[in-house]
Amino acid sequence: MKLLAKLVLCSALITGPAYASSAAKRHYASLPKPSSMATAISDAKAPWGWADFCSRHADECDVVATDAKSIEATAENWKLIQDINLDVNAAIREASDQEVYGVPERWEYPTSGSGDCEDYALEKRNRLIKAGLPRQALLMTVVIDEGGFGHAILTVRTTNGDYELDNRVNRVLSWENTGYGFVKQQAGDNPNHWVRLGGPSAPLMTATAQK
Secondary structure, X not given: OOOOOOOOOOOOOOOOOOOOOOOOOOOOOOOOOOOOOOEEEEEEOOOHHHHHHHHHXXXXXXXXXXXXXXXXXXXXXXXXXHHHHHHHHHHOEEOXXXXXXXXXXXXXXXXXXXXXXXXXXXHHHHHHHHOOOOHHHEEEEEEEOOOOOEEEEEEEEEOOEXXXXXXXXXXXXXXXXXXXXXXXXXXXXXXXXXXXXXXXXXXXXXXXXXX
C-alpha cells in the first residue's frame, strides 16, 4: 500500500455526530508533563487537500517564511487550547466531503456546521490563531490511525512538547499517546512547507508512508 499525494482522509471514519457533546461537563486537565516534539526526517509533498484549500484561501497561504515558534505552556494557554478543542468538537457535525461538498476530498472551514477530520483541524487552527496563538506552532498533521486509515489532526507545539487536537477525542493528548502513526505535517517556518515525520508508528505506517 502507498499513501497517495491525494490522500482521501477520514472517509472510512464517518459514523455520525462528533464524539464531543456540548452538554458534557468540562473537566480541564492540568498542565501536561513535558513531552517531546515530533522529529522531521525529510521534506514531504503537501497533501492535495492543502493545496486545494490554498487555491481558495490564498491570503492564508501566501506568507513569508519565519522562524518556527512554540506556545508557552502556561495555564491560560492550556485552558484556551482545551476550550477550543471542545468547542469545535461539539459545534461541528461529522460528515464526509462527499455529503457536504459533493466531492471525495476537500479541506475547508466547516461554515455549514458539518465537516470531516481536516475541517475540524482547520477550524481549531483558525480559532487559535484568532485568539492570539502563533500560526507557526499550529501544524496541520496527517496520521494513520489504528485501523490503517488516513486521518488529519492539529498539532499544537508548546514549550512542553507536541499535543494533538483531534475530532475523535476530547482530551488533548501528547503525540506519543494518540496511538497514531505520524506521517507528515506542516513545518513551523511556512505552512506550505511539509515534512515527513519519524516517531510513534501505527501497524501499517511503515508500508503506507513511503510515498
